[in-house]
Amino acid sequence: MKPSILIVDDDEVMQQTLSDVLKKKGYEIFSVGAGNGALSIIKKNIIDLVLLDMRLPDVDGIEVLKKIKEFDTEILVIMMTAYSDVQTAVSAMKSGAYHYINKPFELEELKLLIEKGLETKSLINEVRRLHRQQKEEFQNSHIHGVSPQIQYVKELIGMISKTHKTSVLIQGESGTGKELAANAIHYNSKRGNKPLMKINCSAIPDSLLESELFGYEKGAFTDAKNTKKGLFELADGGTVFLDEIGDMKPFLQSKILRVLENQTFMRVGGERELRVDVRIIAATNKNLEALVREGSFRKDLYYRLKVMVIEMPPLRERVEDILLLSNLFIEENNREHNKSIRGFSEEAKKLLTQYHWPGNVRELKNVIERAMILTDQDFITHKQLPFELRQTVGFDRAVSGPELAEITEEMSLDHMEKIHLTKVLKNLEWNKSKASKILGISRATLRAKIKKYGLSDH
Structure with a gap:
């Protein structure tokens, strides 16, 4: 504009x-x-x-x-x-x-x-935007859960927040809340009123990552028309969060090690050392110890980072938190979408707690948002939940009814096919496009088989 x-x-x-x-x-x-x-x-x-x-x-x-x-x-x-x-x-x-x-x-x-x-x-507008963003992050820095695993994580964060400069390594699968833990450490520490600067090491090309972290001097490269401060300078007095540090190349790892040890660095193209006061929090979903053995991650940096280690538990290991988090997400979405959903049906609760959640809390949040958009009732039922949740072991038979009997040796091939077709179509609420993809047949073939066996969605 x-x-x-x-x-x-x-x-x-x-x-x-x-x-x-x-x-x-x-x-x-x-x-x-x-x-x-x-x-x-x-x-x-x-x-x-x-x-x-x-x-x-x-x-x-x-x-x-x-x-x-x-x-x-x-x-x-x-x-x-x-x-x-x-x-x-x-x-x-x-x-x-x-x-x-x-x-x-x-x-x-x-x-x-x-x-x-x-x-x-x-x-001025950028500073205001950053202040708004930090205020939102502060409000979203609370970690919810009652499971022993998450209670231990909260206790650990409380202890780390009392330290001034101790580096932290947060490990865990994608979607477990590693960034949330970093927010909680920063905003509950004495650095909370200073900047929290974040960068995803896997999202930025290596050639740009160095200048983003350390800044550059005027004339350092072709497009460097002015001097630019990097994240470490901008975060002075606060915290730098390095997400996906396992993807960082070795030549940058040595520069991060130097900041950890001396709190000094040089801008790209610079000749003078700059000194900062920052806490470094790193996060990864990779096994850094294995990367050290392979030689792709510096051993000295690994040990320097893991002064304090937080292991974020996967959602499947904190089953008692699933419904608690789900209800919190319902409250969020009620406010955002101006709805008044009250909760889940018993079948939906069963599916939510039995699913293995490979995408962890992030996946759960997305599933609840999708269900909220699809429902116009007071409660979310199994019908608003994605297909993969409805494939939970033991659920198909519970909701499919006695007509979907178990396959036995005495059944003909046609009878077996009819049972399987009925089950797939029912679980997908008769979405023929999805059913044909799962069955590995064309829509025309599926229509022919539905006609052959006299199947109906009534």
């Missing part, structure tokens, strides 16, 4: 000149010759910056400035004045002006002032 600029000046030549110059720079331009007209435009459009003349035919420029700030404090205002009056400039700055410029001025000077102003606004 292009930044938008409003020019407020009763000099039509000035208006036109500034409009032409700034449009060439790619800005969206509005222009008006009076103060009241400016306020009208601001109320109808999203304006990022105002170039406001101090002397207007209807209202004093300072009064217009005050009214702009009353309407929206985030709009930047640059005052333009033909009078080099220090007192007036001070009054404008006190009333909330971003800057002022004396007429006549050089267009390059004004362009530079506008660029700096919009850059400042962009940085």
Whole structure:
């Protein structure tokens, strides 16, 4: 979205000149010759910056400035004045002006002032976004569960949070809540009001990962037109969370080891050492010990990281937490989707607790969200749960009825096929596309067999 600029000046030549110059720079331009007209435009459009003349035919420029700030404090205002009056400039700055410029001025000077102003606004918005994000993460840093495994994890997090710089290695399968544990450690520690910077080591190409972590100096490579701070600098005083560290290449592992040991590093293309104060939390779903034996992960880094190790248990090992978490997800989705689902049918509860959950808590959350969207009843039943859950051992026979008898030696091949077809179609709620894929036959063949055996969904 292009930044938008409003020019407020009763000099039509000035208006036109500034409009032409700034449009060439790619800005969206509005222009008006009076103060009241400016306020009208601001109320109808999203304006990022105002170039406001101090002397207007209807209202004093300072009064217009005050009214702009009353309407929206985030709009930047640059005052333009033909009078080099220090007192007036001070009054404008006190009333909330971003800057002022004396007429006549050089267009390059004004362009530079506008660029700096919009850059400042962009940085302020980014800081606010990060603060909102951190507030949300703080609110989502609570780990729920009553199982002995998760209680132990919570106790361990409580002890680690009391330490200042101890590095932590969080291990566990995908979807077990490793990032949640990192959030809990950070926000319950004395570093909680400082930045928590996160990066997924497997999601960023090796060539970019180094500059993301450590930053770079101007001219370090072709596109390095300005110096950029990396995550470690931005996290100074706080925490860096390195997710999927098992995928990090050895040349970067040595640099991480250096930060762990000395709290120092150099930007890409830099010659001076930078010192930071950070806690490093690393997470992986891989067996780092096996990677060390294979030679793909540094032994010294492994031992330096595993000062404190948290093992996040898979959901299948904390069965008593499944329904508790499921009900929490129902509450979340009720708020988000404006629903009032009260819980689960007994059949649905049985399926949820018997399923092995290879995707762990993340999979459970997605399953509940899907079921909430599909149901318009007070309770989620087995019908709203995915096919893989309904294949739980012992469930088919419980819900299929006596007509789906066990296959015996005396049955003919046709009889066996009829039983199997009936079972698959019933479990899939007669979704023929899914059934044909599972059975490995075309839809036309499936229709022919349904007709052959006289099957019906009634």
